[in-house]
Amino acid sequence: MFFLYSLERQVTLHPSYFGRNMHELVTGKLMKDVEGTCTGSYYIISILDSFQISEGKILPGSGLAEFTVGYKAVVWRPFKGETVDAIVKSVNHMGFFADAGPLPIFVSSHLIPDEIKFDPNATPPQFTNNEDQVIEVGTHVRVKLVGTRAEVGAIYAIASIKEDYLGCLQAS
16 A cells, blocks of 8 residues: 655765755755665655755765755555555465565465466466456566565565456456
């Protein structure tokens, strides 16, 4: 689910950049350092506005200036029970791996409907019901998140396609 958060971060600037456009440089460095990162509990998708930049404080010994920047950002936090669209990245007999944007997802063969079976003779490897549903690398699927695990700089998820309206989004 997407949220609009008000966040704060410390940004350092080298003395060679001191001058008229310091605020633009601080904002640019903030965007470069923060956009697209994972905090462990959510992904920072985009910075909308850096609305408060404090006066810089010189760090002793290095000469760097440290600014406290308050900003608003659009963040994505995946929740258990959330339905997301993903693209399959690899398939094996245990299930398949997919990516929903920055979120890596695993769908176990136990969380795939019984009529969709792994075909060991197919090239590339795939799950199929021998009719219209084929799950192979590159297939777009709709999955429901069963659980998430957060680490320091990443979030991982386990998902299911064993409910109505989940599974392949395109016919192969």
